[in-house]
Amino acid sequence: MxxxxxxxxxxxxxxxxxxxxxxxxxxxxxxxxxxxxxxxxxxxxxxxxxxxxxxxxxxxxPADDLIYTYGLYFFKALTYHHPTVFRSYSDPFEFLASIENHIHVQVRKIYPGAELPSFSILSQDHNKMEMVYSSDRAMYMFAKALMEKSFEYYGKKAHIELIKLNERGTQVKFMISTIQCNNQNKSIS
Ligand code: HEM
Incomplete structure (x- = not known):
């Protein structure tokens, strides 16, 4: 690590x-x-x-709660050290979909020896997505925090559910859907 x-x-x-x-x-x-x-x-x-x-x-x-809190904290470091990566996307689903084939690929070049998870996308459209996290490190709560923060970064909110596909959580299915914010200003007549 x-x-x-x-x-x-x-x-x-x-x-x-x-x-x-x-x-x-x-x-x-x-x-x-x-x-x-x-x-x-x-x-x-x-x-x-x-x-x-x-x-x-x-x-x-619980350790899982600490890993989640740590993910929320670590996101700040990612945006600080890699602002251009974030700026090259405008949509959180596109951003998350590119971790496997773009973002973490670049990370491997910048940080030799990095141990990264893999993500396989099961389905994706403009307001929902399902993906499977795989990693021996079972840091799925870290992934959940980074996903939530990614939505926040792009000015959106998401509901993220997860199902552990094995006991340790080395394989975890994520079901992500956007929450519509009702920002309509009500005018006073
Ligand atoms: C600019 C964006 C990103 C950069 C530069 C980045 C970079 C990194 C780095 C340096 C590590 C540590 C690797 C090691 O210690 O060996 C890591 C781990 C990790 N990254 Fe990313 N990451 C990015 C985005 C994301 C996002 C959006 C997710 C959300 C799903 C994610 C999920 C993870 C997870 C879960 C780990 C922990 C290791 C594991 O589970 O095996 N990353 N990432």
Whole structure:
């Protein structure tokens, strides 16, 4: 897993729970890296799992919820570091549909050694889409958060349901549909 995923995670933990919590989870995790990450380095995914597990125990929040919150936070880093990727799309469905064949393909070039999920699209039209997430890392709640944020980025809102296709969640089906916002201004007569 790339260092940026660790550095952003520890930054979020510091912002939301304080530096003491960062020190606590690192010192209770027995990490090969000793918790020293460089944004461009590559580290074992098990370290991320361990850090999330420690945080989950310490603050008593399920790991899946923390991964989801982390996805919401990580989105900011994506838009900050890769603004042109976002600007080259205008529709969130087109954007999500291109992760597999465009976005993560470019990511592999920029971040050698990146471990990325794969997405296969089952159906897509202008207001709904079904896709299957596959990854040994089972970070489907991270995917859900990034999807929600992508809709928000393009000024839309989506309802996202998921079904785990196996117990660990290494394969997860997403059903995404837009929510119509009723923004009509009512004039006072
Ligand atoms: C400009 C857009 C994007 C960029 C630059 C980007 C880049 C990355 C990077 C660098 C990683 C970490 C890889 C590693 O640590 O080895 C990652 C992981 C991931 N990305 Fe993307 N990503 C983008 C958009 C998205 C979107 C919209 C989704 C939503 C579905 C997504 C889903 C994921 C997931 C779920 C992971 C975690 C790894 C896993 O599940 O196997 N990405 N991405």
């Amino acid at each position: 790339k260092g940026i995923v660790f550095t952003e995670f520890l930054e979020m933990v510091e912002e939301q729970y304080g530096l003491q919590t960062v020190d606590y989870i690192i010192s209770h995790s027995r990490l090969k890296s000793q918790g020293i990450y460089s944004a461009i380095g590559t580290y074992d995914f098990i370290e991320m799992q361990t850090l999330i597990g420690q945080l989950s125990e310490k603050i008593n929040i």
